[in-house]
Amino acid sequence: MSDVAVGLDVGGTKALAVLVTREGEILDEIKSSTPHDAHGPAGVATARVLASQIETLAQRHGLDPVTLPIGVGMPGMVRRDGRLAFAPNLHSASGASFPELLRDLLGATAVAMENDGNCAALAEFAWGAGRDIENFVMVTLGTGIGGGIIANGELVRGQNGFGGEIGHMAVEARGALCGCGGYGCWERYASGGGLARLTTQWALEGRLPTLTARSGGAQSVSGEDVTRAASEGLSEAVDLMREVAWWLARGLANLVAILDTGHFVIGGGLSVAADLLLPSAREFLEDLVFGFAKRPPIVVITSSLTVHAGALGAAKVALDRQP
């Protein structure tokens, strides 16, 4: 039984590889770019990058890639058998089986695969801001919203392994069109992409006059402009961040009703704006949560593992699969 594992967090632009102990200590890490205009069979170009990261870590620490436990976290729909059924942000890898690809490239025999939001949830549950919380939800606010659900102390993988795609819960049945083809998905309102969408909408409606003047046009105002201006106290930007916080709370409140979650861990790129979002979101929960007054206070905190959560969780999956 190995005492260490490699965890890989593969995103649309970068892949992070970490070497992790059973106690969750990171011994080493490598960051690489994921290939963009990948040709050839699905996932092969991406798998080559991962294989190189794994080999480098193995060599540096005198480990054998053939027996080393390896966990791969990926965005999208990861099947229980390890195949990536669908990955909107990693098209070139859609349909690929990374356990098979890494066996071909490295002879690796102990490769496990899991959705990246689920990985983050497992890592926070084991070593982070959800430690020992038997019922909590990990919410990753990036371009979209990913996540992972821990219920009864276990990850909710669901029938196929696709559990935790909370960003595609519709909160506005006939609302904004989503990249998934649906309408009104939560992530169109409360993610980095949601902020960008609302920023353009508000700017075009004339509700961001100062930022529009500064940027030289309504279409040029970015989500980053809004978060920066909001942290400086510009009221139009503060108002828009409160709107995003309201939508964030709306989705969280739905998860409270469905799962009776009392604890949320917020991660992902937009969590850098946590100071602007979470105080308002907590305030809105009071109105939005079913039976709020009958519950203990609902905890909404930021990830403690931050950018490492996904890779750490992928390593955890690999370690847990060890016989």
Next chain:
Amino acid sequence: MSDVAVGLDVGGTKALAVLVTREGEILDEIKSSTPHDAHGPAGVATARVLASQIETLAQRHGLDPVTLPIGVGMPGMVRRDGRLAFAPNLHSASGASFPELLRDLLGATAVAMENDGNCAALAEFAWGAGRDIENFVMVTLGTGIGGGIIANGELVRGQNGFGGEIGHMAVEARGALCGCGGYGCWERYASGGGLARLTTQWALEGRLPTLTARSGGAQSVSGEDVTRAASEGLSEAVDLMREVAWWLARGLANLVAILDTGHFVIGGGLSVAADLLLPSAREFLEDLVFGFAKRPPIVVITSSLTVHAGALGAAKVALDRQP
């Protein structure tokens, strides 16, 4: 260890008590009215009715209420310690602890309590239309929408025991006002109450001309009028039932995204209209479910335990609590 238990399903108007074996066989049953204008301490009037049902069943079968396992299923927020924190449809019992009340009235020592939707889910999982399905959701379409979630082969009770209140997931963030004080809750669109609300709305908008003429006024058209006319093929009624089916599918699709549920069991009063609702709902799922094409077909079937599901599940909770 007892081989039988009493299960009670307490609703806003009726209480059903069943005597059940470990195999889920119903040996006997009693139906009573629940008291309406109850005075005195919370829950006492209701508890007296239940105590009388339990005593009658015990006497008929030579059982001792003191040691008999008793399970009580109730609508609303049932805490893990057995207290009914909040029951919008059973106000007089809000705040009561039925294990305590039944101990006082009967000397009963083995009383367990659970939310009624959770009870129904447990019963369908053990003996019904969800048997051996490790991940499924029970959806009870009554005046509102209740439910229970089975994930990883276990009931999702959540932090406090309030899990499965799926009817209070908002599907239209600034939509119709709900009895819970929130806006846009799923149950305002896809339950018996939702049908009634949409019926009045459509009638006032002139979209139910035939039914309005028959009833003598827009305000007089009922949900039952619509289901009856729809089953007779009246197109305006068929259209409205399709609208309700669309909303039903909208909420189901959200649960698929969140939980990766591939199996739904539909119960409750409105499930008598299943023939009118479910074929359309299944059709709408194709558009509404995230990544529909990457999943195996999603099963949506009616409860096989029908009106007994809640009481059977309450008995199951009691049997499972036995040492």
